[in-house]
Amino acid sequence: MSLVKLTNVKKYYHNDSNMVRAADDVSLKIEKGEFTVLAGPSGSGKTTLLNLIGGLDRPDSGEIWVAGQKLSEKSQKDLSRIRRGKIGFIFQAYNLVPVLTAEENAEFVLMLNGIPPKKRKEKVLAILKDMGMEGLEHRKPGEMSGGQQQRIAVARAMVTEPDIILADEPTANLDSESSVNLLNLMRTFNETKGMTFLFSSHDERVIHLAKRVVHLRDGKIESDTEKIS
Amino acid sequence: MDFIEIVKLAWKNLWRHRIRTFITVLAMAGSLFLAISLVNMAKGSYSKMIDQGVRSGSGHIGVYQKGYVKDRLAEQSFPMDNLLKKIQNISGVKAVLPHLKFSALAQSAYDSRGSLLFGLKASQEHSINPYIQKLSEGRFLMDSDKRKAVVGSGLAKELRIAPGKSFIITLQDKAGELQSEKLRVVGILQTGIKELDNSMVMVNLPEAQRISGYIGQVHELSVILHSAFLQGSVLPVIQSLLSRKDNLVALGWQQAMPNLRNAIQYDYTSLRVILLLLVTIVGIGIINTFLMSVLERTREFGTLMAIGTPPSFLRWLVITEASFTGLLGVVLGWIGGSVATYYLVTRGLNLAFILSDGQEFGGVFFDPIIRASWNIPNMISLSIFLFIICIGASLYPAWKAAKIEPVQALK
Incomplete structure (x- = not known):
């Protein structure tokens, strides 16, 4: 069974007098180990699709399955549990907790999952080391660059070893060099640890690094291209 | 859910906006400081007024003929000797002061005025009755004094009498006949209470009994206790001693001095309303602060x-932040209130510059130097109340935090 499966998913928003078709009869499958980008211009429905897959939003119709769980049948409490166990999130604006250090931000979800402090520390230090963030564990977000903050956000998403990591425009706030570095880092984790990444972007340099490109326009899948690496 | 982690995160969040936290804590601490100081000051002044009232009037417990407190009739007297001795032997009783009181007419060569002839045991009253310390001229009575009187300053002024001068007191005796007696003034009493200063004529008890014909009789046995807290235990003992035949009753000062009790109740109720308004205003401010802190996050x-945080985590996070704010406010308010109370207990607050002489409260002289008293149970309950207000003020913001829609919040 596919890791993510969307069948005829529709999500419409009413904006003043207009109806916006954010997801218009979308069917999509993501397999384990993929490194896929949802590409398309602003308003094409990339964020909506990621929110639906992440259980942050519910479709008007259609079915969404993630890691064997049918999301539409789940309560908010169950969705919350699925998100902290099976899904990792990376946001455009990093969205780290400003009062927590890099280490505390990265271990936050482990804490929610009830992992003991000692084990949390071990896991977080290991992943920060993998990300080249050694020595920055005790820095707060305000004391780090955008690229460093986004790496911590990636560490926070990956530390629970989720089934899939969803990243909404993860490079939008980064300069070109940091963007490529971050994507390369994510791709390394994808290749070495087999982690599944689904991210959105409209930056061609970022899209270029993906193994599969799903183009969206007006809430519909315009094209779905798998690259041969 | 790991409460230790919530506590840690809440503590860190508290210092995210130091100035705002400081102002919120200060508002709470300030209101608790005011509440503690005002309540302790009020309780201190009430205690002092009650003490003055009981020492100069009914005592902590007064023994009367039934109906005397309301009617004040001369014939509502009773024999004192046996009862006085029995009451004196009760544990906790400091003194039993016999009083005999009559409406009378005081006349001098210049004028005449209605007055109150007050028979008392001079030597016993001397150490207890605070008004005796308030002589503006002359001396107080001695037990051996015969046909001598201490006169209120207002009455002395109207009659144009002074120590060494004499005047005539006329009253209706036990047999219904008018009796007059020439008394010589030995001292002038200035209590500050107009009603007393304008009418009081103090004489030795045997003199009052002799003039009135009520030999061996009194209208009031004023029982002074070692502590006001003993009233509850001593009152039933005295009540058990009273003879039904003589129709006697023992009343606490609250019944014997209803004016003072009502004045204190009214004053304390007013204070509580003011404090409630203060706490309400502070509570609204706290709700606003917590709500703002949630909305900006x-x-x-x-x-x-x-990322999977359960709504309950956020709810408890906001409530815990409020708890810290409340706790800090309570600790600071307690410290401030204690320092103020200590100062007001030891030094007092002199309000003489805004209070004119002769202020009275519920029929008792109001000392312009207000001294507080320690009321630890009150301080604890005020602190708990304010802490609860703080937690209560965080419930709506906490509920709001838990209801945040991630999709909307992340837009």
């Missing part, structure tokens, strides 16, 4: 919920 809370 909408995106952050949305992110936390998106």
Whole structure:
């Protein structure tokens, strides 16, 4: 069974007098180990699709399955549990907790999952080391660059070893060099640890690094291209 | 859910906006400081007024003929000797002061005035009755004094009498006949209470009994206790001693001095209303602060919920932040209130510059130097109340935090 499966998913928003078709009869499958980008211009429905897959939003119709769980049948409490166990999130604006250090931000979800402090520390230090963030564990977000903050956000998403990591425009706030570095880092984790990444972007340099490109326009899948690496 | 982690995060969040936290804590501490200081000051002044009232009037417990407190009739007297001795032997009783009181007419060569002839045991009253310390001229009575009187300053002024001068007191005796007696003034009493200063004529008890014909009789046995707290235990003992035949009753000062009790109740109720308004205003301010702190973290809370934080975590986080704020406010308020109370207990607050002489409260002289008293149970209950207000003020913001929609928050 596919890791993510969307069948005829529709999500419409009413904006003043207009109806916006954010997801218009979308069917999509993501397999384990993929490194896929949802590409398309602003308003094409990339964020909506990621929110639906992440259980942050519910479709008007259609079915969404993630890691064997049918999301539409789940309560908010169950969705919350699925998100902290099976899904990792990376946001455009990093969205780290400003009062927590890099280490505390990265271990936050482990804490929610009830992992003991000692084990949390071990896991977080290991992943920060993998990300080249050694020595920055005790820095707060305000004391780090955008690229460093986004790496911590990636560490926070990956530390629970989720089934899939969803990243909404993860490079939008980064300069070109940091963007490529971050994507390369994510791709390394994808290749070495087999982690599944689904991210959105409209930056061609970022899209270029993906193994599969799903183009969206007006809430519909315009094209779905798998690259041969 | 790990409460230790919530506590840690809440503590860190508290210092996110130091100035705002400081102002919120200060508002809470300030209101608790005011509440503790005002309540302790009020309780201190009430205690002092009650003490003055009981020492100069009914005592902590007064023994009367039934109906005397309301009617004040001369014939509502009773024999004192056996009863006085029995009451004196009760544990906790400091003194039993016999009083005989009559409406009378005081006349001098210049004028005549209605007055109150007050028979008392001079030597016993001397150490207890605070008004005796308030002589503006002359001396107080001695037990051996015969046909001598201490006169209120207002009455002395109207009659144009002074120590060494004499005047005539006329009253209706036990047999219904008018009796007059020439008394010589030995001292002038100035209590500050107009009613007393304008009418009081104090004589030795045997003199009052002799003039009135009520030999061996009194209208009031004023029982002074070692502590006001003993009233509850001593009152039933005295009541058990009273003879039904003589139709006697023992009343606490609250019944014997209803004016003072009502004045204190009214004053304390007013104070509580003011404190309630103060706490309400502070509570609204706290709700506003907590709500603001939640609303400005909408995106952050949305992110936390998106990564799997349960809504209850955020709810408890906000409540815990409020608890810390409340706790800090209570600790600071307690310290401030204690320092103020200590100062007001030891030094007092002299309000003489705004209070004119002769202020009275519920029929008792109001000392312009207000001294507080320690009321630890009150301080604890005020602190708990304010802490609960703080937690209560956080419930709506906490509920709001838990209701944040991640999709909306992350837009």
